[in-house]
Amino acid sequence: MRKGEDLLSKREERKEQPSGPFGLKLDPRLLEMLAKFQEIELEDFEMEVGDLELWFQPGSVAVPPTLKRVAQPAPVTGKPVKIIEVDFTPPVEKYPGKVVEVKLGATRSEGGTRGKSITIGGETTPPFYTFEGPTPHPPVITIDVFDMPVPLPKAVKMHVKDVLEDPAAWAKLAVEKFGADMVTIHLVSTDPMLKNASPKEAVKTVEAVAQAVDVPLVIGGCGDPAKDADVFQEVAETFAGERFLISSITRDMDIERCAKFVKKNGHVALAFTPMDLNLARELNRKLYDFLPKEDIVMDLTTAALGYGLDYAFTNMERARLAALMGDPELAHPMSSGTTNAWAAREAWLKMDPQWEPRELRGPLWELITALTLLLAGVDLFMMMHPAAVRTMKEIIRQLSSGGSANPEKLVEWVSMRI
DSSP states (O other), X not given: OHHHHHHHHHHHHHHHSOBOGGGXXXXXXXXXXHHHHSOOOOSSXXXXXXXXXXXXXXXXXXOOGGGSOOOOOOOXXXXXXXOOOOOOOOOOOOOSOOOOOEEEOOBGGGTSXXXXXXXEOOOOSSTTOTTTOOOSSOOEXXXXXXXXXXXXXXXXXXXXXXXXXXXXXHHHHHHHTTOOSEXXXXXXXXXXXXXXXXXXXXXXXXXXXXXXXXXXXXXEOOSOHHHHHHHHHHHHHHTTTSOOXXXXXXXXXXXXXXXXXXXXXXXEEEEEOOSOXXXXXXXXXXXXXXXXXXXXXXXXXXXXXXXXXXXXXXXHHHHHHHHHTTOGGGXXXXXXXXXXXXXXXXXXXXXXXXXXXXXXXXXXXXXXXXHHHHTTTOOEEEEOOHHHHHHHHHHHHHHHHOOOOOHHHHTTTTTOOO
């Protein structure tokens, strides 16, 4: 009983003593001073605490906002049956720059002999941003033709084996059967390490091709800087006014000489540089001393799928965006040597069945390379396989039309077979 009486006595004593904040038991004199002065400053204060009791009265302590109970939404009782419909407004931008328009080929009324001329460039928006503006001139495709038999992948050779010895017939096949917009005649026989054909022999080949087809032509060299300059000059002077695309003028050539005969005879220069925009700017600046910007197309080098395609894409995309943002030295149409895709061994090598037959894999390799760079802004594609060309032209047509897709057809893409 004694122990219970002691506990009861302590409880009564606790009720009689005045309580401070949080239920602390404070001396009455200290409370009087607090009431009088509202503030007491203690120096060299020490407090020894045995059993500390904190008393919290209901509602006396505010709950922090972060701990407040948030009203929970009512549980969903049924499955959603449709997507919430909202209005979408495309983020339309206006760009200060514009890509230069370049005309390739000249008709008879324009001083040439071509049945049509083709204009590339003129973009004021990123590729196929049709919600910001129409595509002024859809990208075009030129098919490679060689002036002598060269090693070709089996998937390509099977389509052109009957015309390998005749570049004029090859060009005719490329236009009439494969649907080429232009033809590139590669004068590889002029290479000093091969046949070392003369510039006049090269002119005869170009003459035969020009008579076989009436589309604009691209004149490709052999890669030797000195020999190419001689060949290009002979061709340029013989076919003055035709606006052939001279492929290509490089930094290790006599730029002044080449630019002057291109300008004098009414052609277009293809300025070729490796994957370096500073080098592209440098070459273009040198050409500006002799050529108007309307006579220059850029080739920034194409790396194939699996062999640096991401670098090629990034380089071309940067060039196009720089042009739209007002960089005049990069505001030129871009060309892609897409046939570089056939240098990738996966495009032509016989491999395990899981890779599919090379007759299908090869054109797909070329097509994917082209499609990737199409989205970077390329205006002119140099291609080779007829199936890749046909598919590419259809995709360009659909993207350039600005029409809407068929969602019911697209939804089955996973299960469709090619």
